[in-house]
Amino acid sequence: MLTLTAALAGCQAEVDHRQAAPEPATAAINAVDRALVADGGTLTWGINEFPTQWNPHHQAGNLAAVHTVLEALLPIPFRVDERGEAHPNPDYVIDVSVTTEPEQVVTLTLNPEAAWSTGDPITWRDYAAMAEALSGSNPEYQALGTVGYDRIAEVRKGKNKYQVVIVFEQPFSEYPALFSPLLPEEYTADPESFNTGYLEQIPVTAGPFDVAELDLVAQTITLERNADWWGDPARLEAIIFRTLAPDALDAAFLDGSIDLYALSLDSGSYERIRSAPGTEIRAALGADYRHITLNGQTPILKDVDVRHAIFLGINREVLATAALGTLGWEPRVLNNRFLMPEQPGYADNSGEWGKYDPDRAAQLLEEAGWTAAQPGEVRTRDGKPLTLRFIVPQGYAPAWEEAELVQSMLAEIGVDIKITSVPGNQLFSKYVQPGNYDLVAFVNSGRGFPVFDSLHQWLDAVDDADGKPQWRTNVGRIGSPEVDQALYGALEALDRGTAIEQLNKADRLLWELGHTLPLYQRPQIYAVRDTLANVGAPGLGTLDYADIGYVVQE
Amino acid sequence: MGRRVVVPLLRRVLRRAVLLFTAVSCVYFLAAATLHPRENFEAQRPPPPPAAVDAALDAANLNDRTPLFQRYAVWISGIAVGDFGRTWDGASVNEELSRRIGVSVRLLAAGAVLGCIGGVALGTWTGSRVRGSADRAVTALSLLVISVPVVVLAVALQHVGVWANQVAGMDLVRVTGEATPGFSGGVGEQALDRLRHLVLPTLAVALPQIALYSRYQRSLIADQVGAEYLRTARAKGMTRSQAVVRHALRVTLIPAAAYFSYSLAVLLTSTVFTEQVFGWHGVGEYLFEAVGQGDVNAVAAVCCFGAVCVTAAGVVSDLVRAVVDPRSQAG
Numbered sequence: 001m002l003t004l005t006a007a008l009a010g011c012q013a014e015v016d017h018r019q020a021a022p023e024p025a026t027a028a029i030n031a032v033d034r035a036l037v038a039d040g041g042t043l044t045w046g047i048n049e050f051p052t053q054w055n056p057h058h059q060a061g062n063l064a065a066v067h068t069v070l071e072a073l074l075p076i077p078f079r080v081d082e083r084g085e086a087h088p089n090p091d092y093v094i095d096v097s098v099t100t101e102p103e104q105v106v107t108l109t110l111n112p113e114a115a116w117s118t119g120d121p122i123t124w125r126d127y128a129a130m131a132e133a134l135s136g137s138n139p140e141y142q143a144l145g146t147v148g149y150d151r152i153a154e155v156r157k158g159k160n161k162y163q164v165v166i167v168f169e170q171p172f173s174e175y176p177a178l179f180s181p182l183l184p185e186e187y188t189a190d191p192e193s194f195n196t197g198y199l200e201q202i203p204v205t206a207g208p209f210d211v212a213e214l215d216l217v218a219q220t221i222t223l224e225r226n227a228d229w230w231g232d233p234a235r236l237e238a239i240i241f242r243t244l245a246p247d248a249l250d251a252a253f254l255d256g257s258i259d260l261y262a263l264s265l266d267s268g269s270y271e272r273i274r275s276a277p278g279t280e281i282r283a284a285l286g287a288d289y290r291h292i293t294l295n296g297q298t299p300i301l302k303d304v305d306v307r308h309a310i311f312l313g314i315n316r317e318v319l320a321t322a323a324l325g326t327l328g329w330e331p332r333v334l335n336n337r338f339l340m341p342e343q344p345g346y347a348d349n350s351g352e353w354g355k356y357d358p359d360r361a362a363q364l365l366e367e368a369g370w371t372a373a374q375p376g377e378v379r380t381r382d383g384k385p386l387t388l389r390f391i392v393p394q395g396y397a398p399a400w401e402e403a404e405l406v407q408s409m410l411a412e413i414g415v416d417i418k419i420t421s422v423p424g425n426q427l428f429s430k431y432v433q434p435g436n437y438d439l440v441a442f443v444n445s446g447r448g449f450p451v452f453d454s455l456h457q458w459l460d461a462v463d464d465a466d467g468k469p470q471w472r473t474n475v476g477r478i479g480s481p482e483v484d485q486a487l488y489g490a491l492e493a494l495d496r497g498t499a500i501e502q503l504n505k506a507d508r509l510l511w512e513l514g515h516t517l518p519l520y521q522r523p524q525i526y527a528v529r530d531t532l533a534n535v536g537a538p539g540l541g542t543l544d545y546a547d548i549g550y551v552v553q554e
Numbered sequence: 555m556g557r558r559v560v561v562p563l564l565r566r567v568l569r570r571a572v573l574l575f576t577a578v579s580c581v582y583f584l585a586a587a588t589l590h591p592r593e594n595f596e597a598q599r600p601p602p603p604p605a606a607v608d609a610a611l612d613a614a615n616l617n618d619r620t621p622l623f624q625r626y627a628v629w630i631s632g633i634a635v636g637d638f639g640r641t642w643d644g645a646s647v648n649e650e651l652s653r654r655i656g657v658s659v660r661l662l663a664a665g666a667v668l669g670c671i672g673g674v675a676l677g678t679w680t681g682s683r684v685r686g687s688a689d690r691a692v693t694a695l696s697l698l699v700i701s702v703p704v705v706v707l708a709v710a711l712q713h714v715g716v717w718a719n720q721v722a723g724m725d726l727v728r729v730t731g732e733a734t735p736g737f738s739g740g741v742g743e744q745a746l747d748r749l750r751h752l753v754l755p756t757l758a759v760a761l762p763q764i765a766l767y768s769r770y771q772r773s774l775i776a777d778q779v780g781a782e783y784l785r786t787a788r789a790k791g792m793t794r795s796q797a798v799v800r801h802a803l804r805v806t807l808i809p810a811a812a813y814f815s816y817s818l819a820v821l822l823t824s825t826v827f828t829e830q831v832f833g834w835h836g837v838g839e840y841l842f843e844a845v846g847q848g849d850v851n852a853v854a855a856v857c858c859f860g861a862v863c864v865t866a867a868g869v870v871s872d873l874v875r876a877v878v879d880p881r882s883q884a885g
Contacts, residue, residue, distance in 0.1 A: 042736065044735070050835070051643075052641065052643040052644060052645045053643050053644060059595060059598075059602045059606060059607070059610055060594070060610070060642070060643035060644060062598055136603070139603075139605055139606060139609065140609075142602075142606055142609065142610050143602070143606065144598070144602055145600060145602065146603075147600075195644070196644065199644050199645065200645055215735070216650075216653055217653050217656065217657060217732075217835070218731065218732055218733070218735060218835070219835050220735040222735065222736055238736065240735045240736055242731070242735060242833075243833075243835070244730055244731075244833040245830035245831070245833065245839075247709065247830065247831055248730050248830060248831055248832065248833040251712045251716065251729045251730055251831075252729065252730040252731075252833065254716050254729075255715070255716050255719065255725075255728065255729045255730065256725075257728065257729070257730055257731065257734075423590075424846075425589070425590050425593045425846065425847070425848045426590050426593060427593070427597065428593055428596040428597040428601075429590055429592045429593045429596040429597070430590070433596050433601070444599060445599070454599070454600075455600075456600045457599065457600065473599070473600040473601055
């Protein structure tokens with residue numbers, strides 16, 4: 001199949017020079033110095049969902065579209081570069097100092113020019129109120145999560161109101177992930193304002209852009225350049241976000257009605273769009289990755305050898321090719337659950353468990369007592385067949401195809417996979433979360449702060465009042481005190497080197513425990529007008545919306 | 555209209571109201587029993603704390619751990635005062651639904667009118683020359699349009715639109731949305747902009763309607779063509795066309811109107827594909843999205859709206875018959 005595609009691409013090379021997408025990059029945003037970006041212009045940006053709740057820290061506000069829009073509007077104290085390193089964002093924070101004795105104290109010196117759209121300056125009080133709201137101490141706040149905030153002892157005023165002193169009860173190395181984005185005190189000081197203040201509206205902002213209109217009928221959001229902005233002024237005059245269903249996004253782009261949107265690899269969109277005139281496909285790899293999770297508490301998968309046999313029996317390169325083949329990229333599997341290859345410190349911790357080795361897998365099963373009369377037959381132990389249930393959400397064809405590939409690979413080592421399709425709107429609540437499955441594949445998404453993003457997915461069970469283990473959000477239901485120790489070690493190590501060391505240790509332990517087989521990074525793919533600069537697929541990084549614009553035409 | 559018309563009419567309205575109540579109650583039970591709003595929270599990695607999820611679900615009367623009848627009681631007492639409750643993410647269902655009804659009406663009005671008039675005209679024309687070559691050609695074409703799924707027709711029209719714009723080198727039609735966002739111009743320019751957005755979806759709505767109605771109208775007319783009174787009319791010197799239009803058409807409009815009013819009522823909540831392909835955020839898309847998100851209150855509200863539309867269509871067609879058809883006064 002690949003060869004055929006390549007051959008076809010070769011035939012058409014004279015007609016179109018962009019047949020294969022560019023090889024994965026750390027970021028693909030057409031980075032251009034802002035001096036070379038034209039002043040003015042409107043960018044129409046296609047999104048596929050119209051959020052109701054615009055508070056990104058609210059349970060119902062954790063949507064991609066919310067983050068896409070708010071990054072132009074709300075303060076982000078730390079920017080992340082394309083290697084996943086955080087740096088203070090001088091538009092809001094001009095200095096950061098960290099002390100560790102006797103406890104961790106992070107002192108942020110705020111940009112005194114920074115002000116909310118109400119005219120009020122951004123001060124320590126905004127940070128203090130938000131830390132309190134997200135600490136989890138008041139359940140009335142319908143907060144998304146409390147990781148990090150629950151480790152803050154207090155937030156107080158420094159030498160003046162433009163200095164924030166954050167005192168941590170327990171050390172927290174990923175503090176740049178906090179307060180991103182920051183909300184004004186007015187909307188975090190009480191639960192009612194927090195829960196409903198940003199409902200169907202974006203009342204207060206403090207970014208290079210302002211909200212001009214939120215149209216609930218047409219489902220568009222119009223932003224215009226903020227005249228009171230204290231930083232480098234936005235190059236674009238306006239950004240209009242338009243909500244359209246996936247097919248309509250394609251048509252709107254071809255029609256010139258939108259200039260930029262995220263493409264889905266799973267549809268025919270990529271094929272349809274990539275040869276359109278004046279179009280550039282910008283693709284990069286970020287922190288999102290796909291994986292297969294095994295349920296470590298089912299009778300069969302309780303045995304670590306069986307889990308390892310499954311790891312060895314799955315050819316991950318084939319799965320990566322099936323998913324990313326359309327792009328023409330070399331398949332690259334991921335061998336780390338916490339750090340991406342683009343990040344410093346990435347290491348392949350898979351050891352003996354990351355290679356495709358069906359013979360070794362068969363041997364492991366044999367030793368675990370799962371035997372078959374003939375190779376290729378379903379193995380049995382004590383008369384019970386080695387049958388596992390792979391659940392896939394209905395109506396999502398790529399997941400089904402992926403499960404079929406796994407099914408045929410594992411059949412070779414005598415493991416019978418029964419693919420069960422379940423309603424997409426019950427996948428997690430009825431199957432994954434209660435542990436009612438054997439295998440499931442889904443995507444871990446993150447922002448490049450590995451512990452902040454996924455801590456609870458790996459933590460060991462905690463006994464409840466009746467002494468029954470509670471796995472909470474560790475849906476693989478596998479854990480060990482050593483993993484916990486390494487993760488907390490990473491969380492507490494303020495020295496980057498030690499944190500990386502601990503993360504790799506945790507990852508190595510998880511390979512040894514047979515907890516979750518990482519597959520490949522999910523690419524970010526955007527169709528973009530080729531004259532647009534500083535926007536597209538940011539990889540691990542954060543976009544600077546003030547620099548987005550059209551390249552000056554010679 | 556005297557008592558003899560009004561009393562049975564009222565009785566029928568009352569009967570429909572009871573039917574409506576039963577229907578919406580069934581819809582609520584069905585939606586509440588099969589949809590899973592909890593998934594919106596549980597599918598987040600990591601999911602919010604369980605207590606917070608329950609609190610959020612309780613706030614919208616969506617908690618599957620509350621007994622179904624208790625949820626129904628809360629819901630129906632809201633309906634009694636015209637409140638359809640809130641979506642899982644906290645928006646007012648009433649407000650969203652009324653916005654979307656506006657969009658659907660604007661999207662469908664032109665197409666529906668075009669569909670009715672076109673269907674009747676085409677059906678009358680072919681019905682009076684059954685098995686002629688024109689009739690065969692129209693029959694083949696309408697069967698083709700009827701058998702093509704609406705989504706395919708809509709996407710095909712959209713492709714044609716993009717292609718036409720490219721060939722013309724200018725924006726003749728716009729393929730998505732109701733109006734250009736941020737468009738500034740005079741009233742005339744705004745109207746033209748809206749018109750350019752309306753052309754393709756109107757065709758996508760009208761073509762299947764024309765095809766379907768024309769089949770129905772054709773057979774109604776064909777039944778009349780051999781009738782005694784038409785022969786009399788022709789004997790008096792009318793041409794075939796005159797006789798059909800003046801006499802047969804009138805007779806057929808009574809069953810046609812009933813049929814149209816029901817199918818238009820259904821149309822309002824069922825044009826999800828046309829809405830999604832052309833990027834209009836109407837009622838059909840609302841139902842589709844709400845089902846996907848397990849949003850019980852929104853699903854129930856759209857279904858209620860659909861039931862009200864069908865009931866209203868029934869009342870309208872009763873009314874039309876009572877006024878137009880002399881026979882109904884005798885019964």
